[in-house]
Amino acid sequence: MALIDWLGDLVPRLHRAFIEGSRWKLYLQGLGTTLEMTVIALIFGVLLGLIVAVVRTAHDQQRPGRRNPLLGFFNALCNLYTTVIRGTPMMVQLLIWSFVIFKTSRNKVLVGIIGLGINSGAYVAEIIRGGLMSVDAGQSEAGRSLGLNYFDTMRFIVIPQAFKNILPSLGNEFITLFKDTSLVQAIGAAELTYYAFTIGGRTFDYMPPLIGIALMYLVVVIIFTWLQSKLERRLRQSDRR
């Protein structure tokens, strides 16, 4: 009997959470912001990660006895960055961005993107570095032996080949980042979790909105994983070309 009561109750609860006052629009808006934050933060993170990875591999691949002091300095800076970012909780970083560094900013979505992007960059740097190292050393030797400089060799020969090895890990990073956007709720950026939380507060009923957004996150991740595996299959085919 209790179950039937609960089920009978569910319809008005769902109605309140999703239909009343066109609340579904808020979820869509939140989901839009979440995706937007994920994509921009990932682009930001990939650019940052690429720079860090190239600096670090360039530093490691210098010929002995010819160390460039400027590169040494940037390498130290990159090391500090990855150590600090990977060694502190994402939540704490977001709170610091929002309440310490950009405490006067009211654009919390932007602050969230900066926090997520800088966090992601540290992980992407390691992903890219691994990808660059996975390319056979003979490839860059061949490039350099032809008289191409370091950056042309990276740009035309090593990075395009590393890309295939990087792609799966980068997909996982996208998924992680997408889910981590929910933390930005804590600094008041209006994304999906934020709306669910607000609606839950307003209707005094947290279950429908929270389960609802959990499903939304899940569906997006499933779709993305499917797209990713399709793309990887494509790239593998081009190997057999």
Next chain:
Amino acid sequence: MIDVKNLSKSFGDHQVLSGIDQHISPGEKVVIIGPSGSGKSTFLRCLNLLETPTGGTITFQGQEITGPKVEIDKIRQQMGMVFQHFNLFPNMTIRKNITLAPVRTGLMKQAEADEAAIALLRRVGLEEKADAYPNQLSGGQKQRVAIVRALAMRPKVMLFDEPTSALDPEMVGEVLEVMKDLAREGMTMVVVTHEMGFAREVGSRVLFMDGGVIVEENEPAELFGHPKSERLQSFLAKVL
């Protein structure tokens, strides 16, 4: 052309080359033979600084390339290198493999480089492969393309690092033919190889290396016919 003085190289505690002196003149075909681990590949790779020597000097066309202020890319543009495992760029067509370096280093415009690439490919009989990818080629074809790729930079000297060692036996011939052609045209060549027939036929001088030093060097007929050192005698007894 290339002057090597007291060259040494060690990896950590492991001494690979000790005190090598060599002079390579324009037009010479120097063939380096010796057992595995004798340092012959390392010596070759020192010549274009793919390995950094730990001691001694290398001078190329009057310029000390082991010195501190050397534009190594400029030097390498004049020294072609062919690798054991071809090292073609799998992400590019054959044409792009060949034209990338001449265009990027400013040696040629793209159209000019494309033309040069086709002309070179025609020479090695692979003209119709210009738009193929390296994976579609056989080992022998790959190595011929790799030679052409190095030649596209119009190098003054060509370095060959065991160019036929990774090939199926029936493909060795086609690669050696290309190298012989190149030798006939007067290219300066330094070749590390296990092909004694090639050494005998093409080499103007053969170096026998063992344990990081040049044990014996001579004209091929003399070196193969009347080996002086015991080490070379026993080596030749095994490989011939």
